[in-house]
Amino acid sequence: MSSLRPSGGARPLLRVVPPPGADATEGDSALFALHDIDVRYGRVPALTHVTLSIHAGERVALIGANGSGKSTLLRVLHGLAPHAAGAFASQVPPQGQAMLFQRPHMLRMSVRNNVALALWLHGVRWRKAQQDAVAALGQVGLAGEAGRNARTLSGGQQQRVALARAWALKPAVLLLDEPTASLDPTAKREVEALIADAAHGRTLVFASHNLGQVKRLASRVIYLEHGRVLADLPVQDFFNGPLPEEARQFVKGELA
Numbered sequence: 001m002s003s004l005r006p007s008g009g010a011r012p013l014l015r016v017v018p019p020p021g022a023d024a025t026e027g028d029s030a031l032f033a034l035h036d037i038d039v040r041y042g043r044v045p046a047l048t049h050v051t052l053s054i055h056a057g058e059r060v061a062l063i064g065a066n067g068s069g070k071s072t073l074l075r076v077l078h079g080l081a082p083h084a085a086g087a088f089a090s091q092v093p094p095q096g097q098a099m100l101f102q103r104p105h106m107l108r109m110s111v112r113n114n115v116a117l118a119l120w121l122h123g124v125r126w127r128k129a130q131q132d133a134v135a136a137l138g139q140v141g142l143a144g145e146a147g148r149n150a151r152t153l154s155g156g157q158q159q160r161v162a163l164a165r166a167w168a169l170k171p172a173v174l175l176l177d178e179p180t181a182s183l184d185p186t187a188k189r190e191v192e193a194l195i196a197d198a199a200h201g202r203t204l205v206f207a208s209h210n211l212g213q214v215k216r217l218a219s220r221v222i223y224l225e226h227g228r229v230l231a232d233l234p235v236q237d238f239f240n241g242p243l244p245e246e247a248r249q250f251v252k253g254e255l256a
């Protein structure tokens with residue numbers, strides 16, 4: 001079982017239940033193991049004393065106020081936070097995971113090639129990459145837009161292209177940073193359904209401010225405050241059990 005350092009006056013609540021088959025007492029069975037991780041941007045602490053493990057098949061929601069460290073934690077998992085102190089171990093090869101950023105970057109080329117390029121960079125031949133790209137775009141309802149310049153798509157459509165780009169790589173681990181934050185209610189529902197579908201047989205770690213979505217998608221909730229983990233619980237316990245006061249207030253505020 002993982003353990004956490006108390007953070008300031010607040011006591012973290014930690015009861016990580018690994019999925020069936022995973023042995024949480026064995027550090028090396030974890031896909032990701034973080035021990036006492038600190039990340040700073042200059043003088044700004046983004047993560048402080050973060051210790052946790054993530055096992056195959058978990059669907060982990062990262063929640064917390066703006067600036068609490070959710071994106072930074074996702075970046076650590078994706079190997080994009082080089083200034084981390086502490087120990088970080090990953091059992092996932094780089095091509096085994098894909099990350100969706102809050103504001104996906106579209107290259108000035110067709111929608112199809114935006115997806116195909118990601119595949120080609122992972123060693124898929126160009127012709128096959130284009131075929132797979134069209135198939136992935138079909139999965140997110142954008143097959144009809146394959147020839148369009150990706151930069152001319154709406155924000156929601158660009159988010160779908162980014163999802164297709166991630167899906168096409170068939171990663172074992174999906175890291176999603178507020179994947180539906182900028183979408184209208186219909187697109188939110190549709191993209192959330194795509195994520196739920198894609199999560200089958202995969203490990204999912206996602207940041208979200210949408211607690212309804214967290215309840216629907218997550219098996220485990222990690223609550224961050226000022227870069228510290230204040231609660232790390234199975235989803236039912238997070239929403240039904242006692243929480244540290246800060247987390248309770250946050251949940252109340254977000255649900256209001």
Ligand SMILES: Nc1ncnc2c1ncn2[C@@H]1O[C@H](COP(=O)(O)OP(=O)(O)OP(=O)(O)O)[C@@H](O)[C@H]1O
Binds near residue numbers: 066
């Ligand atoms: N590139 C950066 N340069 C300087 N400070 C940064 C940078 N990125 C993040 N930070 C700071 O690190 C802290 C954690 O930020 P992070 O983006 O991880 O939070 P977050 O929980 O994802 O926030 P949000 O909900 O707004 O997306 C914040 O204080 C933020 O201002």
